[in-house]
Amino acid sequence: MEMPGDTPNVTFAITNYWNGTIQEFRANGTLTSSRLDDMVLRSLTPYFYLGQDVAYPSVDPSSGDLNALYPPMYRYDFNLTGTRSRDVRDSHAGLIRALGAQSAVLLKNENGALPLKAPKNIGVFGSDAADSVNGQYGFQEEDIGTLPIGGGSGMLRQYLLQVMLD
Amino acid sequence: MIYQRGVEMGSEFKAKGAHIILGPVSGPLGRVALGGRNWEGFSPDPYLTGVGMRETISGLQSVGLQACAKHYILNEQESQRNPSFPNGTMQYSDPPEATIKSVSENADDRTMHEIYLWPFADAVKAGVSSVMCSYNRINGTYGCQNSKTLNGLLKEELGFQGYVVSDWGTKQSSHSLQVFL
Numbered sequence: 001m002e003m004p005g006d007t008p009n010v011t012f013a014i015t016n017y018w019n020g021t022i023q024e025f026r027a028n029g030t031l032t033s034s035r036l037d038d039m040v041l042r043s044l045t046p047y048f049y050l051g052q053d054v055a056y057p058s059v060d061p062s063s064g065d066l067n068a069l070y071p072p073m074y075r076y077d078f079n080l081t082g083t084r085s086r087d088v089r090d091s092h093a094g095l096i097r098a099l100g101a102q103s104a105v106l107l108k109n110e111n112g113a114l115p116l117k118a119p120k121n122i123g124v125f126g127s128d129a130a131d132s133v134n135g136q137y138g139f140q141e142e143d144i145g146t147l148p149i150g151g152g153s154g155m156l157r158q159y160l161l162q163v164m165l166d
Numbered sequence: 167m168i169y170q171r172g173v174e175m176g177s178e179f180k181a182k183g184a185h186i187i188l189g190p191v192s193g194p195l196g197r198v199a200l201g202g203r204n205w206e207g208f209s210p211d212p213y214l215t216g217v218g219m220r221e222t223i224s225g226l227q228s229v230g231l232q233a234c235a236k237h238y239i240l241n242e243q244e245s246q247r248n249p250s251f252p253n254g255t256m257q258y259s260d261p262p263e264a265t266i267k268s269v270s271e272n273a274d275d276r277t278m279h280e281i282y283l284w285p286f287a288d289a290v291k292a293g294v295s296s297v298m299c300s301y302n303r304i305n306g307t308y309g310c311q312n313s314k315t316l317n318g319l320l321k322e323e324l325g326f327q328g329y330v331v332s333d334w335g336t337k338q339s340s341h342s343l344q345v346f347l
C-alpha cells in the first residue's frame with residue numbers, strides 16, 4: 001500500500017506510482033499476477049478480519065479538513081458524511097491521569113531515609129517543571145518551561161495541560 | 167494499563183471513522199538521545215518496547231482498529247531522512263539527477279535481530295495489521311524497496327501476513343511496487 005495516495009497536485013507526493021503504473025507493469029510482465037494477488041490479499045485481510053466491513057462509523061468530515069492533505073487535493077471524490085467534529089473523549093481522562101502518575105519515577109522513602117520530616121521549603125529543579133515561556137510549541141533550546149510533546153505525525157494540541165510546578 | 171490505553175485510543179479513533187491508526191512506534195528505538203521521533207516510542211530497551219508494542223496493538227485491534235507498526239526499520243534519526251538537492255531542498259522521490267540520498271543507517275545481522283528487529287517481532291506476534299516502511303536507507307537500500315528487511319526479515323523470517331504501507335511520499339523507484347510493498 002502506498003501513501004499518501006492519488007494526489008496529483010501535491011508538490012511532494014506527485015509521483016505516485018499506482019495510477020497507471022500497475023497496469024503498465026502488468027502488461028509488460030514486470031508485475032506478476034501472483035504478486036498483485038498477494039498485495040491485494042495482504043491489504044484487505046485485516047479489514048475483514050477485524051470486522052471493519054460491518055457497521056463501521058463514518059469518517060468525521062472535520063477530519064478531512066484538518067489533514068495536511070485534505071480531500072480536494074485527491075483525485076478520489078471523498079464523500080464524507082455523518083456528524084462533524086465528534087467529541088470522542090468519553091471518560092478517558094481518568095486513565096490519562098493514571099498513566100501520567102504511573103510514568104513518574106520516584107524515590108521510595110524507606111526507613112525515613114529522605115529528609116522530609118517537616119520541610120520548610122521545597123525546591124523544584126528542572127526547566128520542564130514550569131509553564132512554557134515561549135508557548136507550548138516553541139521548540140527552542142534555551143526555553144524555560146515544559147515541552148508537552150515533540151514534532152512529527154504523532155504531534156497534537158493538548159486540551160488541558162497541568163504543569164509540575166502547579 | 168498499556169493495553170487499556172490501546173483500547174481507549176482505539177475507540178476514539180474508531181468513533182472518528184478511522185480504519186487504521188499509524189502506530190505504535192518501535193522505530194526509532196532510541197539509539198541517539200537527540201532522535202527527533204524517540205518520544206513517539208516506548209523505550210530504548212528492545213524488550214520493554216516489545217511489551218509496549220504487544221499490549222498496545224492488542225488493545226487497539228481488540229476494538230476493531232488496524233494498527234500499523236512503524237517505522238520499519240533503523241529510522242534512528244530525522245536529519246537527512248529524505249533525499250535532497252544539494253541546495254538543501256527536500257524531495258521525496260529519488261530522480262536520477264544529482265541528489266543527496268537519504269541517510270543510510272547500517273547495522274550488522276546480530277544487532278539488527280537482537281536490538282532493532284526485536285520489538286517488531288513482538289508486533290508481528292501480536293497480529294499487527296500493517297507495517298510502515300521508513301524514509302531512510304538500511305545498509306544502502308531504501309526502506310521501502312529493501313528486499314532483505316521487507317521480504318527476508320519481515321515476511322519470511324517473522325512470517326508477517328499483513329501489508330506494508332509506505333511512509334508518506336516514499337517509494338523511491340518502481341522497485342517498490344514491483345517486488346516489495
